Amino acid sequence: MVAFLAVFIPLIKLTCTACGIAGGCYCVKKVHDVFKKHYKTKNEKYALKGKSLDELREVNQRMREEQKKAKEALEEQERKNKELGKDLEQAKSKANDSTLSEEERAQWRRKVVVLEEQLASGRGETKNLVDILKKLDEQIKNNNKSITDTLSNLYDKHWIWDFLTLENIMIMMACYAMYKILKEEEDRK
Numbered sequence: 001m002v003a004f005l006a007v008f009i010p011l012i013k014l015t016c017t018a019c020g021i022a023g024g025c026y027c028v029k030k031v032h033d034v035f036k037k038h039y040k041t042k043n044e045k046y047a048l049k050g051k052s053l054d055e056l057r058e059v060n061q062r063m064r065e066e067q068k069k070a071k072e073a074l075e076e077q078e079r080k081n082k083e084l085g086k087d088l089e090q091a092k093s094k095a096n097d098s099t100l101s102e103e104e105r106a107q108w109r110r111k112v113v114v115l116e117e118q119l120a121s122g123r124g125e126t127k128n129l130v131d132i133l134k135k136l137d138e139q140i141k142n143n144n145k146s147i148t149d150t151l152s153n154l155y156d157k158h159w160i161w162d163f164l165t166l167e168n169i170m171i172m173m174a175c176y177a178m179y180k181i182l183k184e185e186e187d188r189k
Helices: 002-095 102-153 159-163 166-188
Strands: none
Touching: 002 102, 002 166
């Protein structure tokens, strides 16, 4: 019986050690697979985000060109509004000029009405152009924010959760239990 135990105990130790080594190798392989999967996924994510970033930059460029045209149109409209304002003031003063005949003053009053309508229309156009500029500016800011957010999220570090599955946790616990058993066996000697 003693001979049997003398052969059986080293055999158990050898089996436990082999299982521990196999478990450790399995864990290393799982870690390698997780890293490989993570980097493959990360590279795909970079490629997709890179495409979306390029598209956002192109959209921003087109919007800046539209913004430039709208600013030029706004400046032109404001210049026209100033000219109409000057013409309106001149027409109002002529309409109230007592040195002119009644027929000429009536003509100037009709011109005042026409100029007021043109000026109101010009101010409406100015308001529309200002609204367009605000919308373009807001959209450019939103796109820039999306670009910044996308760039800051490229380096997320959630790969550890891919590794910490129930299977891997159980394997690690089994390896730890093996280690403790072997350690106790050594301490008994």
